[in-house]
């Protein structure tokens with residue numbers, strides 16, 4: 397097994413760039429552009445927790461990273477054209493950042509065993525991961 401959980405024949409993978417919604421997991425805090433302090437273990441996100449971070453007009457998505465089960469073909473980022481389907485966001489992020497390798501010491505992330513991006517790109521995904529925010533700043 398590749399590290400992902402297998403449940404009743406269904407491969408369960410985690411999206412590391414999920415929206416901030418109750419039921420998701422808080423997996424990291426953006427500490428600076430391109431830097432994320434990962435939480436291990438992740439913290440279950442409640443409506444109260446998310447609300448507590450909604451301050452100063454800065455989108456929560458710009459300051460925190462959340463994870464939820466990968467929605468595969470129900471996600472706009474899913475690329476079904478490649479064999480079996482892939483997360484197109486991860487592919488594009490690595491291509492745009494010209495990342496071909498990852499760090500020797502991987503971040504102490506709490507979802508690696510099920511991470512969709514890690515499953516696709518191994519440690520290279522972890523080099524791109526801190527660069528990704530869900531909601532680019534307003535111009």
Ligand code: SF4
Pocket residue numbers: 412503505506507508509511512513514521522525526
């Ligand atoms: S890409 Fe790497 S650092 Fe980012 S969530 Fe997945 S396993 Fe963790």
